[in-house]
Structure formats: C-alpha cells, structure tokens
Amino acid sequence: MAPITTIIESNKSYFNIRWREILEYRDLLWFLAKRDITVVYKQTILGPVWFFIQPIIMSVIFTVIFGRVAKIGTGGIPHFVFYMSGLVIWNYFNSVLGSSASSLIANSGLLSKVYFPRLIIPFSAVLSNFAHFLLNLAIFVVIYLYFFVNGSGFSPTWWLLALPLVIIYTAMVGLGFGLWVAALTTKYRDLRFALPFILQIWLYATPVIYPASGVVQPMLKTLIWANPVSIAVEMNRYMFTGIGGVGLSLILTGVGITAFVLISGLFVFNYVQRNFVDTV
Amino acid sequence: MISSQPVIQVENIAKRYKLGTINRSTFADEIKYRWLKLRGRDPAAALGKTGQRCARSKTEDFWALKGVSFEVKQGEVIGLIGGNGSGKSTILKILSRITEPTSGSALIRGRVGSLLEVGTGFHPELTGRENIYMNGTILGMKRHEIDSAFDAIVDFSGVENFLDTPVKRYSSGMYVRLAFAVAAHLEPEIMLIDEVLAVGDAAFQKKCLGKMSEVARGGRTIIFVSHNMAAVQSLCDSCIWISNGTIQQTGPCEKVVENYTRETLAKPSEQQLSDRVDRDGNRKVRATDLSVTYDHGRKAWSLAVSYESGQGSWNNARVTISINRATGGLVTYLDSSCIREFPRDLPSKGTIQIDLSSDVLFCPGEYFCNLALIADSEMCDHIVSACVFNVPDAPIFDWTKVPETLGTCFINQKWKLSRE
Numbered sequence: 001m002a003p004i005t006t007i008i009e010s011n012k013s014y015f016n017i018r019w020r021e022i023l024e025y026r027d028l029l030w031f032l033a034k035r036d037i038t039v040v041y042k043q044t045i046l047g048p049v050w051f052f053i054q055p056i057i058m059s060v061i062f063t064v065i066f067g068r069v070a071k072i073g074t075g076g077i078p079h080f081v082f083y084m085s086g087l088v089i090w091n092y093f094n095s096v097l098g099s100s101a102s103s104l105i106a107n108s109g110l111l112s113k114v115y116f117p118r119l120i121i122p123f124s125a126v127l128s129n130f131a132h133f134l135l136n137l138a139i140f141v142v143i144y145l146y147f148f149v150n151g152s153g154f155s156p157t158w159w160l161l162a163l164p165l166v167i168i169y170t171a172m173v174g175l176g177f178g179l180w181v182a183a184l185t186t187k188y189r190d191l192r193f194a195l196p197f198i199l200q201i202w203l204y205a206t207p208v209i210y211p212a213s214g215v216v217q218p219m220l221k222t223l224i225w226a227n228p229v230s231i232a233v234e235m236n237r238y239m240f241t242g243i244g245g246v247g248l249s250l251i252l253t254g255v256g257i258t259a260f261v262l263i264s265g266l267f268v269f270n271y272v273q274r275n276f277v278d279t280v
Numbered sequence: 281m282i283s284s285q286p287v288i289q290v291e292n293i294a295k296r297y298k299l300g301t302i303n304r305s306t307f308a309d310e311i312k313y314r315w316l317k318l319r320g321r322d323p324a325a326a327l328g329k330t331g332q333r334c335a336r337s338k339t340e341d342f343w344a345l346k347g348v349s350f351e352v353k354q355g356e357v358i359g360l361i362g363g364n365g366s367g368k369s370t371i372l373k374i375l376s377r378i379t380e381p382t383s384g385s386a387l388i389r390g391r392v393g394s395l396l397e398v399g400t401g402f403h404p405e406l407t408g409r410e411n412i413y414m415n416g417t418i419l420g421m422k423r424h425e426i427d428s429a430f431d432a433i434v435d436f437s438g439v440e441n442f443l444d445t446p447v448k449r450y451s452s453g454m455y456v457r458l459a460f461a462v463a464a465h466l467e468p469e470i471m472l473i474d475e476v477l478a479v480g481d482a483a484f485q486k487k488c489l490g491k492m493s494e495v496a497r498g499g500r501t502i503i504f505v506s507h508n509m510a511a512v513q514s515l516c517d518s519c520i521w522i523s524n525g526t527i528q529q530t531g532p533c534e535k536v537v538e539n540y541t542r543e544t545l546a547k548p549s550e551q552q553l554s555d556r557v558d559r560d561g562n563r564k565v566r567a568t569d570l571s572v573t574y575d576h577g578r579k580a581w582s583l584a585v586s587y588e589s590g591q592g593s594w595n596n597a598r599v600t601i602s603i604n605r606a607t608g609g610l611v612t613y614l615d616s617s618c619i620r621e622f623p624r625d626l627p628s629k630g631t632i633q634i635d636l637s638s639d640v641l642f643c644p645g646e647y648f649c650n651l652a653l654i655a656d657s658e659m660c661d662h663i664v665s666a667c668v669f670n671v672p673d674a675p676i677f678d679w680t681k682v683p684e685t686l687g688t689c690f691i692n693q694k695w696k697l698s699r700e
Binding site: 004005006007008009010011025027028030031032035038039042110111112113114115116274275277278 | 297298373374375376377378379380381382383384385386387388389390391392394396397400401403405406410413414417418419420421422423446
C-alpha cells in the first residue's frame with residue numbers, strides 16, 4: 001500500500017474540505033457522540049428520564065399559559081399534542097445549534113493537543129442530540145396515540161412516511177446555523193452570551209405556540225416563513241394530524257435557505273478552524 | 281521496504297502569532313470600528329483613546345518560526361531541543377496539523393501519530409475501558425485496531441482491576457499509566473512526541489523510555505521534543521537545535537547537545553544571582569551570590585557563596601556545589617556535609633568561602649556550577665548554572681595533548697628525569 005502523503009501548508013481556500021479524511025475518522029465521530037450521550041446521565045439519579053420530563057412539563061406549561069390563559073387557538077388540535085409536536089422539532093434544532101455552536105470553544109483543550117478533522121465535533125453533536133430527540137419523539141408518540149385513540153378529531157396522513165426527511169432537515173438547519181455561530185464566536189466572544197437570547201426570540205418567530213395559519217399580518221407572515229425552522233414544525237404537525245400544512249413553494253424556499261446556510265457554514269467553519277488554536 | 285526518500289520534508293516554514301490584544305474582539309467593538317470608519321475617522325485613534333481593547337495599532341507580530349527547513353529519513357529518531365519559547369513546540373504543532381504555518385510547507389509520507397500530551401480527550405466521567413476507545417480514536421486509531429491492541433494496552437497500564445471504574449476515581453499515577461499505555465500502542469509510521477516523559481514516577485518514566493526505544497528500534501520515525509538531555513541522548517540519533525525560531529544546528533546527537541549545553545547552561549546570566557527567578561526550593565534560605573575566582577597569591581581557585589536565611593539561624597545546613605564542564609560532564613562535587621570540621625548550624629546571613637587546593641588543575645575551558653542550599657534535608661534553594669567561569673590556558677601544561685575523555689582536571693604534578 002502506498003504511504004499516505006500529507007502536505008502541510010497555509011491553506012487560504014474556503015472550499016478545501018477533506019471529506020475523505022472525515023470518513024477515515026468515522027469511529028471517532030461515533031465515540032464522541034457516545035461520550036456526549038453517556039456523560040449526560042452519569043451521576044444523575046433519574047438518568048434519561050430527564051429527557052422525558054422536560055418536554056412534558058414544557059407542554060403542560062404552554063397548555064396552561066398559552067392555551068388556557070391567553071387562549072391562543074391551535075386550529076382544532078388538542079393543546080397538548082399541538083405544543084408537543086412543535087417542541088419535539090424545536091428542541092432538536094435548538095440542541096444541535098447550541099452544541100455545534102460551542103463545539104470549538106468547548107473542546108479547545110482537546111483541539112490544541114491533537115489533530116483530527118474539526119468538523120467531526122459538530123457532526124457528532126447532530127448524532128448525540130439525535131438520541132435525545134428519539135426519546136422526545138417516543139414520548140410524543142405515546143401521548144399522540146392516547147389522544148388519537150380517544151378520538152380528538154385528527155388523524156395521521158401518508159406524509160408521515162416523510163418524517164425522516166423532516167428530521168434530517170431539522171438537523172441540517174441547526175447544524176448550518178451552529179457552524180456559522182461556532183466560526184463567529186472564535187472571533188467575537190460576545191456571541192456566546194447573545195445566543196440564548198437570540199434563540200428565545202427565534203422560538204417566538206417559529207409557530208410552536210401558535211399555528212402558522214393564525215398569522216395574517218403580511219410582514220409577520222413573511223418573517224415566519226423565511227424562518228426555516230417553521231417549515232419543519234408545521235410539516236411535523238401536519239403529518240401527524242392532517243391539520244395545517246405547508247405549500248410546496250415554501251418547502252422549497254426553506255430547503256434552499258437551509259442548503260445555503262449549511263454549505264456556507266461548512267466552508268466558514270473549515271476556514272476558521274485552521275488557526276483556531278492560535279487565538280483561544 | 282525502506283525508501284530513500286525523506287519521510288518528512290520541511291521547507292522554509294514560518295509561523296506568525298499576533299501578540300497583545302486581538303483586535304476588535306467583541307461584536308460591539310467591531311460595530312464601533314465600522315461606524316467610525318464609515319464616518320471617515322481614524323478608528324484606531326478614536327477607540328484607543330477611550331481605552332477600548334480594540335486599537336488595531338496595538339497588535340504586534342511575533343514570529344515563532346522564521347523559516348525552518350529540515351528533512352527526516354525513514355527510521356530516524358530526531359531530537360528537537362531548544363530553550364523555552366524557541367519554537368520547537370510550534371514545529372510539532374504544525375507537523376501534527378494542530379495549527380497551520382503562516383508560510384512554507386511540509387510534506388509527510390506516512391501516517392502521523394502525535395503525542396503532545398498524555399491522556400488527550402480522557403473524560404473523567406468515563407470508565408477506563410471507555411476512555412481507551414475514546415483516547416485511541418482521538419489519536420487516530422480505528423476501532424478494530426484498538427480491539428486488537430486492547431489486551432496489550434491494559435497489560436502495559438496495569439489497571440485491569442479498575443477498567444470499569446470512572447477514571448476520575450483513579451490515582452494520578454494510574455491515570456497517567458493508562459493514558460501512556462494507549463499512546464504507546466499507536467502504530468503510525470511517524471511519531472511526534474512532546475515532553476510526555478515529564479509525568480509519572482521514576483519507575484514508570486523508565487518503563488516509558490524503554491517502550492520508546494523499543495518503538496524507535498522498530499524502524500519507526502520519531503521526532504522527540506524534550507528538555508531532558510539524558511533522554512534525548514539515549515533515544516536519538518541526531519538532533520536539531522532550535523533557538524529563536526531558527527535552526528541553530530543540526531547534526532549527530534552528542535555534538536548538538538554539547539553545543540546546546542555550552543551555549544545555554546554555560547552562558548553567564550545577565551542577572552545578579554539574588555534577582556534570578558529560575559530557581560527551585562522553599563526559599564527559606566536563599567543564595568545571594570556565588571563567585572569563582574582565581575587566587576593568584578595561593579595559585580588556586582576559590583569559591584564564595586553568600587546566603588540569607590529568612591527565619592533566623594540556618595540549622596542543619598548543607599551546601600552543595602557541582603562543577604561541570606560546559607561541554608557536559610561533571611568535574612567534581614563539593615558538599616559541606618562531607619567536611620567534618622565545618623559547622624552544621626550557620627548564622628542567618630553570611631558568606632562561605634571554599635578554597636580549592638592548588639594541587640588541582642582544571643583543563644582550560646568553560647565551566648558552570650549548580651548550587652543547592654539545604655536545611656533539615658529540605659531543598660531551600662537550587663539554581664542550575666548559578667555561576668559560570670572560564671579557565672585560561674596554563675603555561676605549565678600542554679592541554680592540547682590530553683584527550684577529552686581522559687579527564688577534566690588534573691592533580692598538580694612535577695616530573696623529573698634522573699640520568700643513570
């Protein structure tokens with residue numbers, strides 16, 4: 001076998017991503033994801049149960065505040081199912097964005113001592129958060145079935161078969177923005193403090209606690225549909241209940257925006273990571 | 281198969297770091313900067329005045345490497361030596377691709393394993409077993425490679441009973457042993473190793489050194505960075521000495537190490553002994569001066585040590601001085617505890633004079649002394665190269681006839697011939 005030849009030089013191109021090398025390190029991708037999953041539960045009493053409790057309690061709070069007190073409509077879907085169908089998607093997006101955004105800074109000790117393709121870290125964030133997402137999804141399905149069996153006036157659509165696509169789409173939106181934030185935080189540290197705040201506002205710009213159909217003001221409507229997370233949330237809700245729905249042109253817009261953010265994010269991250277350890 | 285091509289070719293590599301504050305480090309600063317620029321004002325001056333940490337003019341460039349070139353052949357074991365901040369770690373970081381060079385290039389033929397730290401990626405919450413896999417994959421091993429080396433790793437580390445315990449419960453010795461065990465079983469063609477031997481107890485260090493020379497004999501190419509000259513000399517065939525970001529000398533190990541010690545250890549310090557900070561010990565007693573002078577009246581060398589005790593008299597005192605040749609090698613060792621008539625309890629401040637006999641002659645050349653002050657068997661002050669002195673050529677001997685290996689000092693002697 002011919003020896004592997006590596007050339008080390010100042011790499012000024014944005015577009016030079018070594019995909020083959022990332023493939024070589026796939027075992028590391030797996031172990032990093034596994035580490036992040038197991039470490040969360042070590043030394044906790046309830047372990048993975050926390051991931052069941054969190055979306056349930058959030059949905060209960062939303063039901064009480066937005067459903068009972070503020071009386072925001074849900075388009076005929078039971079409040080609990082409505083909020084949870086949105087939260088499942090939102091939480092996955094939120095966690096992928098958060099952990100890929102902090103991937104460089106949080107692992108700076110590791111990165112300054114050993115080389116591996118840096119993109120492995122945000123990629124592993126997609127994987128480890130997927131495990132948490134599955135727990136979230138499982139609890140949602142249980143609650144959904146309970147309401148469905150008791151007859152609440154909704155039924156699943158054939159679109160449900162496209163659920164994996166919606167999940168991948170959600171992960172890619174989170175990863176795309178996460179890569180951008182990770183790249184920018186290496187230079188502007190204050191973005192770390194702004195991020196939770198930005199995500200909070202972002203949640204309100206996503207139809208999680210209100211149906212997209214309830215927004216009629218044209219400017220707000222544009223804003224909501226320009227937000228790629230909205231499409232995933234609305235699609236998820238429609239697939240399970242048949243209520244609401246997203247037009248094809250909106251889906252294509254969302255996919256287009258996401259592809260742009262993700263690809264540019266990959267390049268920007270790849271560019272910044274080269275000399276990241278010099279500036280920590 | 282050994283190819284004649286060099287496995288590492290480094291060509292004119294330079295690396296620049298930006299010193300001082302990194303400009304416009306917060307988003308607010310960036311916006312202010314752009315705003316001022318937009319209004320046509322000089323942003324550096326305007327922002328600098330208000331004390332913001334963003335003045336662009338403040339950043340200075342620091343060249344850690346200024347054009348370094350060298351080649352390493354297959355199977356060579358190269359030592360990289362140099363003082364702190366000389367740039368040797370930067371070379372290792374560039375070759376292991378942790379950071380990129382600012383200019384220049386390097387070509388590496390073969391798989392590289394770098395060991396810049398022991399236990400990289402160990403997570404305290406994970407068990408020993410989990411960390412072996414974690415650490416191994418981080419260092420570039422594949423899962424099946426770890427599977428097949430697993431038993432050997434566990435065996436080498438000696439922690440088989442604690443494999444399923446989180447490593448945060450390990451003693452620091454166990455932790456280091458496990459970490460080194462993983463690294464020692466990496467099987468790349470080229471290994472880059474930085475000072476990892478500075479951990480663990482003496483016995484384990486010896487085991488590590490043994491493992492490393494085993495690896496070295498196995499035809500692996502190694503670049504080894506260390507301050508431990510003994511380790512460098514026992515492991516490496518040749519050395520590269522780096523100073524201030526440029527290569528000072530390349531060549532056979534003994535020669536380069538010798539020149540390095542001569543230049544760095546045997547170089548007179550610009551500071552007074554009392555001002556020097558490169559010293560160890562609890563400082564309860566401090567040396568304030570050490571001088572070596574030639575007494576022309578006695579025709580012999582004298583040493584004088586001045587000291588100061590922070591807490592009254594210096595009880596159970598012991599002063600040791602080693603005199604070394606700049607080219608390496610101990611000449612003699614002076615120890616107050618060997619001298620029966622010298623007092624054990626000393627006043628809080630004083631100067632001790634040691635007159636060497638005129639019966640001993642030093643070879644011409646440069647020498648340096650290491651000094652240690654001890655109280656109650658505890659190290660109070662230890663200074664390497666506390667004093668440097670030069671011995672001029674003496675008229676009575678022709679030193680050039682003495683091979684260096686046959687002695688570094690001679691007993692004064694008179695030779696007579698009687699005719700028969």
